[in-house]
Amino acid sequence: METLSKTFWIFDVNQPMPATLKDIAQKVGKSVTTVSRALHDYDDVSPETKALVRQAASELGYIPNILAQRLQKQRTDTLGFILPTFGPRFSDPFFSEFLAGIGNKATELGYDILVATRPPGEEELQAYRDIVQSYRVDGFIIVRTRRKDCRIQYLLETGFPFVAFGRTENAGPYPYVDEDGEYGMRLVVRHLARLGHRRIAFIGAPEDLMFAHCRKAGYLQGMEEAGLPIEASLITTGDLTQRGGYEKALQLLDTSPPPTAIAASNDLMALGAINAAQSRGLEVGRDIAITGFDNIPLAETSHPPLTTVHQPIYQIGHMACEMLVGIITGAQPHPESILLKPSLIVRQSCGVRVAA
């Protein structure tokens, strides 16, 4: 611990008030109203007055007081984003990119992003309620939708604007952006089947998560399409972390006969599975095929590089943000929901054709 003298830095918590409309009005000898309209470039202000006002405004370094504007307009120009987290030691490569996506678009459109983190559940829902009721944001972006999603239900009931990244099962239609995970996983299985794999294992995720459910459905469908039998012992559920993937993969490798391929529900688990296989002395891509889902940056540089399904997180954030702002402003009150078709990224971890 280092100690600094207590008198070095001084924060003027009560800083000198900046110029207000009133100040400008005084300076140019006009009314506050006129100044306001001049600054907003209303038609009914004479060019001379406008010039005068603008001049004075810039001289005084005028910046509108957002707080006052917001009160007047009863808008916050802020979008809410509550991150579902599980415990403090959480780290999700997905979120930073998504946040950048919504954040950059929001900035472009003149919105701020209010971020909070909550463990899924009652506490989380309460946060939504609090924020809605105290008028702190104009709308929400929802992520990690659940099959029964109380957040969506609540917002729908309340009539509060939101856009979700992901679909759900228990609610009426609502605006969302999503990627077709079922389709994506079918692509994976089809690819593996074509390479000659017959014992394709699956590491899923908790199925209350909508995307996990979809991906699993895709696995089952893919197996059926390929005419492969579905074996309960080859289907497991992980917790989306690398560690979880590692553990589940070890389990799978212990079945006999072991699978020749493992399709994981996300990249992190796939990375864990790769480690597990390697720790058993297997060469991934030759002795066993392993695939992921998401195409996180790590997937590209893993050893071997991971075959996976691409999910354009950043762009999805962009779209969701744009849709939400459209709803809020009324410019696009009923945007069409978007379902993206994913594409397979083939790298080395799935190997090539397997000996028959």
Next chain:
Amino acid sequence: METLSKTFWIFDVNQPMPATLKDIAQKVGKSVTTVSRALHDYDDVSPETKALVRQAASELGYIPNILAQRLQKQRTDTLGFILPTFGPRFSDPFFSEFLAGIGNKATELGYDILVATRPPGEEELQAYRDIVQSYRVDGFIIVRTRRKDCRIQYLLETGFPFVAFGRTENAGPYPYVDEDGEYGMRLVVRHLARLGHRRIAFIGAPEDLMFAHCRKAGYLQGMEEAGLPIEASLITTGDLTQRGGYEKALQLLDTSPPPTAIAASNDLMALGAINAAQSRGLEVGRDIAITGFDNIPLAETSHPPLTTVHQPIYQIGHMACEMLVGIITGAQPHPESILLKPSLIVRQSCGVRVAA
């Protein structure tokens, strides 16, 4: 693309106004002032009135209008956090955890977090200026400090409250939380040297980043302490990504004789270096030692698990947030800056004693 009928969901963008103080006042036949004071539990309101008011408030489902409170108080109850990002495809495992740290503490203290992302540079600084001048936050949390940090300089000049995660070189004292990276990297080098390594390579990071500078200084010091020669060919600079670590490690492995150990400036690069070594057929922990820095969750489950230096990101976020709120509220206008002593986490990637 999926199309939904345009008439399903209805967002009441203009929702019915909720109860205000005025409504309560009317209902109980008191003045707005009295109601306000009753709700704030002032001493000078009779118990009967208080009870009456509270009753009415809950019946009406009263929720104070934050916007009005903020205007009146000229406080936003919001903390700003601008994440320096480099390009859209960015993913920082550090960031989500840090955000959870500040976010949870902020919630506890009744603050919101305003998040934005900007590429370091002029645009970023402008974002700070805008936010400060339009009174959108009460203070900032700064991360990824630079040796010459214009953000800190600006905020210091302006007298605007902030707390930084990290030190800097070009400014007077200011409140920060930091980890002693120099010390941490010395621990790493010392450990490697004790294991018998003499050719210890270093993958640094751009040295305008303060933490990168410190860690490199630690490397140099550590080498000196161990009586090892410093060779320019063994010192490289990566970009903090896994890919960067991968590429730099390949370079290092091409020197002759190659290093027997690689100390990376962060875990992501170390992970990349591990992959690089593996792609050359080396067994990490036996044929070569590789170490990281940060102890991100991935470090624990990599293959082999990564020897690294622990950095308690979540707690640092907590502390920074707490300090900042102390400054803003004036409860703790001059908190002591905190410099944490890191500890080495020895796992398998550094191996054990090397043959002499």
Next chain:
DNA sequence: TTGAAAGCGCTAACAA
């Protein structure tokens, strides 16, 4: 083309 006045919802100094 301009200004006076009202109001967004809340808090606080002052008076009664």
Next chain:
DNA sequence: TTGTTAGCGCTTTCAA
């Protein structure tokens, strides 16, 4: 113990 008045800074009728 309570109410009156003023004001935070801005936008927006409405009238001149």
